[in-house]
Amino acid sequence: xxxxxxxxxxxxxxxxxxxxYKPADQGSTVQFKIKNFGFTVGGSFTGLKGEMTFDPxxxxxxxxxxxxxxxxxxxxxxxxxxxLREESYFDVKNFPRIHFVSTKVTSSNKKGVLIxxxxxxxxxxxxxxxxxxxxxxxxxxYLFNGSFKLNRRDFxxxxxxxxxxxxxxxxxxVGKK
Numbered sequence: 001x002x003x004x005x006x007x008x009x010x011x012x013x014x015x016x017x018x019x020x021y022k023p024a025d026q027g028s029t030v031q032f033k034i035k036n037f038g039f040t041v042g043g044s045f046t047g048l049k050g051e052m053t054f055d056p057x058x059x060x061x062x063x064x065x066x067x068x069x070x071x072x073x074x075x076x077x078x079x080x081x082x083x084l085r086e087e088s089y090f091d092v093k094n095f096p097r098i099h100f101v102s103t104k105v106t107s108s109n110k111k112g113v114l115i116x117x118x119x120x121x122x123x124x125x126x127x128x129x130x131x132x133x134x135x136x137x138x139x140x141x142y143l144f145n146g147s148f149k150l151n152r153r154d155f156x157x158x159x160x161x162x163x164x165x166x167x168x169x170x171x172x173x174v175g176k177k
Contacts, residue, residue, distance in 0.1 A: 001036065008046050012157055015063045017175060019053070019055075019141075020051065020052070020053050021051075021052040021053075021141050021176055021177060022046065022050070022051065022175065023048035023049065023052065023066050023173050024174045024175070024176045025048050028046075028172060028173045029171075030045045030068050030170075030172075030173070031044045031169070032168065032170070033167060034166075034168075035163070035164035037162050038160060039129070043069070044074050044085075045072050045082075045098070046069065046074075047069025048066065048067070049066070049068075049069075049097075051064075051066075052066065052068055052144075052175045053064070054142060056135060059105045059106055059107055059114050060104070060105060060106060063102050064105075064116065066099075067097040068097065068098050069096065070090045070098050070122075071085060072087070073085065073090065077138065077171055088158060088159065090122070090123065091123055094123075095123045098120075098121070098122050098168075099118050099121040100119070100120050101116050101118050102116055102117065102123065103118050103128070106116070112134055113134055114133055114134070115130060116130065116131055118130075120150070120155075122156075123157065124156070125151045125154065125155045125156055127155065127172060129150065130148075131148035133145060133146030133171070135158065138147055138174065138175070141176040142174075142175045143173070144172075144173045144175060145172050146170075146171045147169060147170040147171065148165065148168070150169065151165050152165055152166075153165050
C-alpha cells in the first residue's frame, strides 16, 4: 500500500513539474535592438506558435520548437517596417516565419540559469545559437527569459548599410499548458 501511495505521489509531483506548454502572445515579448546611424533602434515580433516541453528537474529532457510571424515586425515606424518585410530583409512573402528548434538544454554553473542550444532559421539560413535562459513558474506554466546576439548578415537579412550587422534579441516567452 505504501508503494502504491508513493508511486501516485511521485507521478502527481512529476506531472506538476514536467509539462508541455504552448507559447502565448499575451504576456510574451520577442524584441531586438540594433544600431542604425549610430542610434539604438528597437523592434518586436508577435505571432508565437509552437510546442515547448520543459522539465526543471531534468533540463536535458526539455525541448522547444517555437516560431514567430516575421510579418508582425514592429519598430514603431510603418515605412521602416514595410521596408524590413521586403525581399532584401526578411522576405516575408517567401519566408513568413522565423523558427527556432532546440537541440540541447543543459544546466549552467549559475543557480537557476540554464543553457539553450538550437537551430535558428531566418529566411533560408539555419544557424546554431546558444544562450542562457531562466524559467520562472507563472500561473499555469512558465515564463522563459533569455537573450542572445547574432549577425543579421549571417542570415541574409539586409546588405551593407548604415544598420549595424550585430543585434541583440531578448526573449520573454510565456508558456501555458
